[in-house]
Amino acid sequence: MKLAPAKKQPLTSTDSIQIRRSAKAKRLRLAVKPGLIELVIPKGVAEAQALAFLNQHKAWAEAKLLELNGKASLIPPTENFTARSTLPWRGKEIPLLIQEAPSSRVRVAVDEAVHIALPQGLKEMRDEVALRAFYVWVSRWLRGRVALLAERHAPLCNLRQREIRVKRMKTRWGSCGPRNDININWLLALAPESVLEYVVVHELCHIAERNHSPAFWSLVAKHLPHYAVERRWLKLHGGELMRRFNL
Ligand SMILES: [Zn+2]
Known part of the structure; x- marks a missing residue:
């Protein structure tokens, strides 16, 4: 496969993702290091293919990055955690209420509902961060x-x-x-x-x-x-x- 000219949708690095083209690499891969996700693109792989690969594995890499960066051990992301309207709590389904504020820290409180306050702009990390906070509070x-x-x-x-x-x-x-x-x-x-x-x-x-x-x-x-x-x-x-x- 030939290297596609980077006209549409050029690969760009976001905060935590860096792109490295490698003549030695045999296959596309994501390398996760403390504070950094590196997308390694072998010679001859088209950008569209690299992008598709990145999208497919990004959530995994970001969760892995969280684990490396830190604190608690990795919680496998539960799909659509923040999209749920209820959660089980002590044998009953109670409402899950998510609030977002510009500079709020992550906070959890449970009474007749589960309240989780999240900072804005978490994007695809939202589920992971919310679930982790819930897990820590519950534990x-x-x-x-x-x-x-x-x-x-x-x-x-x-x-x-x-x-x-x-x-x-x-x-x-x-x-x-x-x-x-x-x-x-x-x-x-x-x-x-x-x-x-x-x-x-x-x-x-x-x-x-x-x-x-x-x-x-x-x-x-x-x-x-x-x-x-x-x-x-x-x-x-x-x-x-x-x-x-x-x-
Ligand atoms: Zn036993």
């Missing part, structure tokens, strides 16, 4: 909530965890480490409180029983006699919650 809230529930159930059988961590978990709702650290999936903040309580109790009981033996389940039942209802809720609705948030 902090949930950590406190899990601590309260653990406190409530600990005395009955003297089951005391070491640390509580709220995390993104792809296939599990919770886990209990060998040193009795308890990990809880952040999505449980979106499920009914009784389901969250069941998972906390389930992980606490693993401190005493490191398996799913009858002894384990009778320990769970000692704390929550009707736990089967919550277990069933997770089986019925858990998969959908994980899919909805693309985690």
Whole structure:
């Protein structure tokens, strides 16, 4: 393929994207480095093709850049997060209200609705930034909530965890480490409180029983006699919650 003359739609660098033509490169690629996305164009690749490639992979590269630049670990962008009108929160659908202000910082508040304030001009980063802010807020809230529930159930059988961590978990709702650290999936903040309580109790009981033996389940039942209802809720609705948030 011949190099197309750059007449229409010339490739230009935006703030974070730089273009590099390379005689050595074998294929089009996006290289993500701290503070910079580099589009590498091999000899003989047309601009239209390079542009199409860039558009296709830009969202990925920008999310990767956020991860490299910083702070929290990467959250896979959930499609159209900011376009939603509602979000699940503690077992109910409540309104999602997004506000944009010229110089506002990112802020989250949850009452009878989820309020997210965003700075203007985020463009295609909007979903990523909003979801990340929501995740950070929810995780902090949930950590406190899990601590309260653990406190409530600990005395009955003297089951005391070491640390509580709220995390993104792809296939599990919770886990209990060998040193009795308890990990809880952040999505449980979106499920009914009784389901969250069941998972906390389930992980606490693993401190005493490191398996799913009858002894384990009778320990769970000692704390929550009707736990089967919550277990069933997770089986019925858990998969959908994980899919909805693309985690
Ligand atoms: Zn278990």
